[in-house]
Amino acid sequence: MLRLTSSPFSLSLPISLSFFTLPSFFPRPSLYLPSSTFQTISLRIKTPPPLSCSLSSSVKESASFSQMENSLLLYSRAYWVSEFVIAWNVDVENGFCYLLSSKYASLSISNGQIQGEDLKIKLEEDKAGLSANVVEKFPHIRGYRAFRLPPGSDVKSFLKSQLAVVICDSDEKCRNCTGLQLPGVLDELFSYNGPLGALFSEEAVSLYLWAPTAQLVHAYIYKHPSGDDPIEIVPLEEEHGVWRTKGPKSWEGCYYVYEVCVYHPSTSRVEKCYANDPYARGLSADGRRTFLLDLDSDELKPDGWDNLANEKPILHSFSDISIYEMHIRDFSANDLSVQTEFRGGYLAFTFPDSAGVLHLKKLSSAGITHVHLLPAFQFAGVDDQKENWKNVDTSVLESFPPDSDQQQALITAIQNIDGYNWGYNPVLWGVPKGSYASNPNGPNRAVEFRKMVQALNRTGLRIVLDVVYNHLQGSGPFDEHSVLDKIVPGYYLRRNTDGFIENSTCMNNTASEHFMVERLILDDLVHWAVNYKIDGFRFDLMGHIMKSTMVKAKNALHCLTKEKDGVDGSSIYIYGEGWDFGEVAKNGRGINASQFNLSGTHIGTFNDRIRDAMLGGSPFGHPLQQGFVTGLLLQPNDHDHGTEADMKSMLAASMDHIQIGMAANLQDFVLTNSKGEEVKGSEVLTYGGTPVAFASCPIETVNYVSAHDNETLFDIVSLKTPMDISVAERCRINHLATSVIALSQGIPFFHSGDEILRSKSLDRDSYNSGDWFNRLDFTYNSNNWGVGLPPQEKNEKSWPLNL
Numbered sequence: 001m002l003r004l005t006s007s008p009f010s011l012s013l014p015i016s017l018s019f020f021t022l023p024s025f026f027p028r029p030s031l032y033l034p035s036s037t038f039q040t041i042s043l044r045i046k047t048p049p050p051l052s053c054s055l056s057s058s059v060k061e062s063a064s065f066s067q068m069e070n071s072l073l074l075y076s077r078a079y080w081v082s083e084f085v086i087a088w089n090v091d092v093e094n095g096f097c098y099l100l101s102s103k104y105a106s107l108s109i110s111n112g113q114i115q116g117e118d119l120k121i122k123l124e125e126d127k128a129g130l131s132a133n134v135v136e137k138f139p140h141i142r143g144y145r146a147f148r149l150p151p152g153s154d155v156k157s158f159l160k161s162q163l164a165v166v167i168c169d170s171d172e173k174c175r176n177c178t179g180l181q182l183p184g185v186l187d188e189l190f191s192y193n194g195p196l197g198a199l200f201s202e203e204a205v206s207l208y209l210w211a212p213t214a215q216l217v218h219a220y221i222y223k224h225p226s227g228d229d230p231i232e233i234v235p236l237e238e239e240h241g242v243w244r245t246k247g248p249k250s251w252e253g254c255y256y257v258y259e260v261c262v263y264h265p266s267t268s269r270v271e272k273c274y275a276n277d278p279y280a281r282g283l284s285a286d287g288r289r290t291f292l293l294d295l296d297s298d299e300l301k302p303d304g305w306d307n308l309a310n311e312k313p314i315l316h317s318f319s320d321i322s323i324y325e326m327h328i329r330d331f332s333a334n335d336l337s338v339q340t341e342f343r344g345g346y347l348a349f350t351f352p353d354s355a356g357v358l359h360l361k362k363l364s365s366a367g368i369t370h371v372h373l374l375p376a377f378q379f380a381g382v383d384d385q386k387e388n389w390k391n392v393d394t395s396v397l398e399s400f401p402p403d404s405d406q407q408q409a410l411i412t413a414i415q416n417i418d419g420y421n422w423g424y425n426p427v428l429w430g431v432p433k434g435s436y437a438s439n440p441n442g443p444n445r446a447v448e449f450r451k452m453v454q455a456l457n458r459t460g461l462r463i464v465l466d467v468v469y470n471h472l473q474g475s476g477p478f479d480e481h482s483v484l485d486k487i488v489p490g491y492y493l494r495r496n497t498d499g500f501i502e503n504s505t506c507m508n509n510t511a512s513e514h515f516m517v518e519r520l521i522l523d524d525l526v527h528w529a530v531n532y533k534i535d536g537f538r539f540d541l542m543g544h545i546m547k548s549t550m551v552k553a554k555n556a557l558h559c560l561t562k563e564k565d566g567v568d569g570s571s572i573y574i575y576g577e578g579w580d581f582g583e584v585a586k587n588g589r590g591i592n593a594s595q596f597n598l599s600g601t602h603i604g605t606f607n608d609r610i611r612d613a614m615l616g617g618s619p620f621g622h623p624l625q626q627g628f629v630t631g632l633l634l635q636p637n638d639h640d641h642g643t644e645a646d647m648k649s650m651l652a653a654s655m656d657h658i659q660i661g662m663a664a665n666l667q668d669f670v671l672t673n674s675k676g677e678e679v680k681g682s683e684v685l686t687y688g689g690t691p692v693a694f695a696s697c698p699i700e701t702v703n704y705v706s707a708h709d710n711e712t713l714f715d716i717v718s719l720k721t722p723m724d725i726s727v728a729e730r731c732r733i734n735h736l737a738t739s740v741i742a743l744s745q746g747i748p749f750f751h752s753g754d755e756i757l758r759s760k761s762l763d764r765d766s767y768n769s770g771d772w773f774n775r776l777d778f779t780y781n782s783n784n785w786g787v788g789l790p791p792q793e794k795n796e797k798s799w800p801l802n803l
Contacts, residue, residue, distance in 0.1 A: 072177050073107060076265055076490070076499025078165045079141055081134045081184035083155050086123065087144040088165055088178070089497075095167045095175055097123040097147050103215075105162040105263055105270045112173040114166055119158070123147040123165070137184065137513065140497065140588055156189060160215050162263050162270075179265055181499060183491050186212055187515040190241035196523070197279025200294040205251040209258060209277065210516060211487050212241030215270065216261040219245060221254055225284030225291070225441045253442075255289035264477045264489040265499065271477040273486035276428060278520060281527075283378060283431050285385050285440040288480070293443050295531045300443050302451050308533050309562050313460050315369060318573050318602075318699040318747070321536075323464060324363055325372040325707055326752035328436050329420060330776045331356050344419065344771075345436040346448040350455040355778040357459060363755075364460035367742075370573075371456055372464040372538055372749075374708060375423030376433050376449070380473040380481045381768065382421045384434030390414040397772055400788060402761075403802065407788025411770045415791075420774065422708060422767040423466075424540060425473040425507070427481045429524045432532075453533055462535035464573075465528055469512065469521045470544040471505040484520075492517050496583065504582025505541050512549040513590050521549060522556050529557055529572060530565050539576025542605070543594045544584050550574070550593040550603055575604025575702050575747065578694075595694040599667065604702045604747055609692050610661030611705050613654035614737055616720055619710045619764075623719055623798055628654045629737050630720035637722045656684050657692050664698035664745035667691070701746035705737045706754055710764050713737060714757040714783065719801065731757060752776060757783045762802050763790035 078088040086099065099121045100107060106116030126146040135142045147165070149155070159182060166177040190212040199206045207219055221232040231254070236243035257274055264271045276283065282291030293300065304311070315321070332338045332348030337355045342348050351357055360371070383389060392410045400406045419435060432449040434440030456463050474481030475493055484492035485508075494502045494511035502509040512518050528534045537553075539545065553574060560569025578595035580586070591597055595605045612618050616627025624639035626632035632654065633647040641647050652674035660681040663669040667682040681693025695701045706713035717733050734757055741748045752758070753776050760766050761784060763773045769791050775784045789799055 072109065073164060073179055073268055074499075076179035076181045076495065077497060078178050078180045079138060079144070079184060080163075080180045080182050081130065081138060081141075082188050083185060084149045084151065084153065085126070085130070085134070086147045086149070086165060086180065087130055087134070087138070087141050088147060089141070089144045090167060090176055091145075092125060092167055095169050097125065098166050098168065099123055099149065099158070100164045100166060101158045101161040103161045103270075105268060107162055107164055107268075109174055109177065114164070114168075114174045114177060118161065121149060121153060123149060134184070137187075137590070139590060140583070155185065156212075159185065159189075159213050160263070162268065179499060181490060181495055182213070183511065183514045186241075186488070186491060191515040192240070192242055193519070194242065196242075197277055197281070198290075198292055200252060200296070201249075203249055204246050205249060205292060206246045207236065207244060207256070207277070209236065209243045209487065210241060211243055211260055211262070213488055213491075214238075214243065214260050214262045216259075217243040218259040220257045220259060221247070221251060222256065222289055223254055225255055225289060226286055252292050252294060254292050255284055256292065257289050258487070260487055262487075262489060264486075266476045266489070273477045275483050275486040278428075278484055278487060279523070280428050280431050281531075282443065282446060283384075283428065283434060283440070285434060287378065287384060287427065287434070291442065293446060295446060300447050300450070302447065302454055305450060305454065306566060308454055308457060309567050312457055312533075312535070312568070312571070313364075313369065313462055315462065315571050321370055321573055321699075321747050322368050322742070323370045323372050323702070323747060323749045324368045324461075324752060325374070325749065326776075327374040327422065327708065327774065328376060328433075329771070330752065330774050333771045334775050334777060335779075341438060345438065346432075346445075346452040347438060349452045349459075352455075352459075357455075359778040360456075360459055360461060368461065368750075370462045370464050370536055372536075373466060375426070375466050375468055375540075376436065377423075377426060377467070378428040378431040378433055379421065379423040379468075380425045380427050381416070381423070382419055382433075382435045383417070384437075384440035386419065386435070388417070389419045390417045391419075392770075392772070394772070397788070402786030403789060405789045405792070405799075407772060408769075408791045411772050412791050412793065415768045415770060418770055420768065420770045424468050424767065425481075426468045426471070427473050428483060429467070429469065429520075430527055449532060457533075464536035464538050465532075465534045466538045466540060467525070467528075468540040469510060469524075470539075470541040471503075471510055472508045475501055475508045488516075492520075494583065494589070502583050504584075505544055509544060509583070511589075512545045518546070518549045518552070521545075522553055525553050526556055526560070529560055529567055529569065533567055535571065536573040536575075539574065539593070541579065542576030543579045543592050544582065545593050546589075547591045547593045547597050547601070550576075550598070551601055554601070554603055573604065573699075573747075575606070578605035596691075598700065599694055599696045602697065602699055604700055605694070606702045606704060606749070607661055607665050607746065609657045609665065609686065610703050610741075610744070613657035613661070614705050614740065615716055616654075623764075623801060626720050628658060629733050629740075630717060631722060631725075635722050635725065637720065653687075657686075658740065660684060660692050661701075661703055661746075662740065662744040664703075665693045665695045665701040666698070666745075667693045667696060669693065695746075698745045699747060702749050703741050703744050703746045704749040704751075705741055706751040707749070708751060708766075711762060712751065712758050712760050713754045714759050714785070715762045718759075718785075719762060719798075753783075756780060757785075759783050759785035761785065761787045761790050762798070763795060764798070765794040766790075 081087050100117040101119045102116050126148050130146045163180045167175045196208045217236040219234045220230040234245050236245045260273045277290045280290040282293040329344040333344040335356050338348045397407050432445040437445035437448050475485040494509040557569045557572045560567050580594035584592045614629050616630050617625025633651045656673050659671050669681040673679050682691045684692045760773050766774050
């Protein structure tokens with residue numbers, strides 16, 4: 001018996017298990033508070049001490065003016081775009097433009113005079129403007145003026161200093177000044193394709209770090225994951241922007257941290273930053289030290305690991321793929337058939353007779369080919385040391401009524417110190433998350449991740465890894481989660497025209513249009529494919545990544561072979577969220593990986609058209625807006641959908657959208673629309689005026705009606721349908737929706753639990769709602785409906801609808 005609740009919160013009804021495939025997905029709203037560069041900067045501004053009342057107003061005004069002048073240096077409104085060209089959106093008029101540098105970050109402005117520079121170079125405006133290749137790389141500054149350095153300038157040495165460009169009048173008074181953004185010149189002078197990270201040989205361990213703006217780099221080597229003093233502090237030597245050192249073989253199994261002495265634009269100071277290796281493959285339990293492990297070592301390979309490529313479930317074509325999306329902790333956190341210490345972790349997938357694994361076997365037999373795992377790399381929000389977690393006694397939670405707000409109050413009180421988070425707040429892309437391992441120190445997380453992959457493959461399922469390359473959790477020189485921005489400040493994170501970090505993805509957007517950012521992404525994908533034998537990748541907010549990066553990623557993966565790399569790269573499928581918004585919208589930072597731009601690439605994108613037509617409205621519209629399967633026109637709820645004519649028009653449009661979606665959203669698919677006209681899919685428009693169809697072939701469309709984001713399918717059906725329909729009807733609607741997805745052309749995508757009417761008690765954003773609201777029960781005793789009002793922060797406005 002599934003224990004459901006009635007209107008909406010109490011119903012009880014026997015439900016038979018059905019293994020229709022399921023749907024999912026859509027853009028995540030602001031799940032996290034974005035890192036605010038502006039807040040960081042406001043804390044760093046050096047303000048004068050409080051002034052006594054005896055000071056005259058003119059002195060106060062002078063101090064205030066001086067502070068305002070110096071605040072100009074906090075901005076980076078000019079771009080050093082190539083070796084001898086700087087772009088700046090200013091008019092010199094009758095003044096002069098100079099480039100200033102200060103190795104020790106001593107630049108300041110007082111009474112219109114800039115001082116503290118080590119070097120001052122006059123720049124000449126190039127009336128020809130910016131070159132075509134610069135505009136292609138930086139389309140958002142296409143109208144900026146170009147200023148040239150004198151030929152022969154020692155550009156490389158300048159880049160290690162505080163920099164500013166100024167416009168001075170003939171009397172040397174500073175009229176305008178700003179800092180510089182450096183990615184363009186760094187790409188031109190320091191793009192690098194050699195080794196990075198830790199490399200192991202029979203005799204030595206070598207370290208390589210790309211940090212062209214650093215003044216000094218040291219590696220602190222530790223014997224243990226925490227505590228004690230370093231056993232060595234090793235200076236690295238620089239060659240063409242890459243810092244390197246070679247140490248003894250005894251370093252293997254040790255830990256290390258980089259100390260990087262570098263100018264940081266967020267503080268306007270030269271800082272000593274302590275950071276993990278961006279190419280880390282292991283970590284300490286507290287995440288503060290990089291673990292030196294050789295993933296090629298036989299000791300880290302489960303029995304039969306090297307032959308796993310030959311055991312993979314057969315996949316004849318990408319058109320045969322059917323995807324089941326699941327969170328690692330959800331899979332087994334409440335599964336009593338798994339040993340206590342392994343619940344919620346990698347090794348839970350290795351118990352062949354557990355309730356969860358038996359369910360996966362049924363799904364595999366029913367046609368599911370791939371399990372999509374939510375983020376499994378090192379992310380913030382969950383302490384890797386389980387002994388630090390706080391929990392709520394489930395018997396207490398069970399004692400409250402189904403419509404109580406007490407459950408969510410207790411859960412949210414510990415939500416940042418429990419063991420739960422979806423994981424879309426990346427710290428290091430190349431390391432398995434430690435909280436899912438039985439021991440987060442040492443090599444355990446790598447070994448256990450491999451055992452999970454092997455077990456799933458032997459169950460008949462390939463594995464998709466959810467990758468989040470569009471943003472990072474940390475930034476600045478002091479944030480414990482900051483890595484890349486400590487090593488090459490201002491390079492890895494995309495900045496706006498004032499020089500502050502873009503955060504349209506929710507936090508610290510990355511810039512794949514920069515060469516070494518793209519390289520890190522490509523290297524990371526190959527690392528997961530080769531070292532962990534991952535079978536596919538789902539790209540979070542893929543539209544914030546450049547199209548060229550995605551095409552290179554597909555090509556890099558498809559070039560992998562069993563003979564050379566131990567994997568068949570041609571069978572690796574990639575797809576993602578092609579949403580087009582923020583600073584990248586309409587190709588604002590280059591041609592991005594949006595739905596329409598990816599046509600012809602054979603890279604999949606999620607089809608939100610069929611989702612919205614089926615369910616009604618959109619995830620950002622009114623929650624009671626109905627659609628094709630939720631009762632629009634035929635079973636109306638209490639929401640005002642307009643006149644009967646309006647509803648008929650909306651329903652007709654929805655049917656057109658669904659028909660196109662069932663034909664894989666193909667641009668050239670010809671249908672007879674609701675007006676009786678023969679039209680192509682690309683000629684049918686959404687309510688926003690954009691074409692419904694965007695795909696050139698079926699594998700470019702990922703069809704879904706639900707995913708980890710927003711309410712579960714059962715919850716949204718229960719929310720949108722009339723209050724007086726029976727639970728049996730709701731169940732049939734649930735299965736109708738998943739059936740449409742399962743039987744459509746394209747790649748069907750299902751959210752875990754949709755086939756067993758999974759509920760999150762109407763929580764629309766359960767990324768941090770703990771095990772209680774995210775419970776997934778493969779014993780089929782509960783679907784988790786009516787376990788309390790969903791957490792207040794994201795759901796309070798809808799509470800009246802839930803009562």
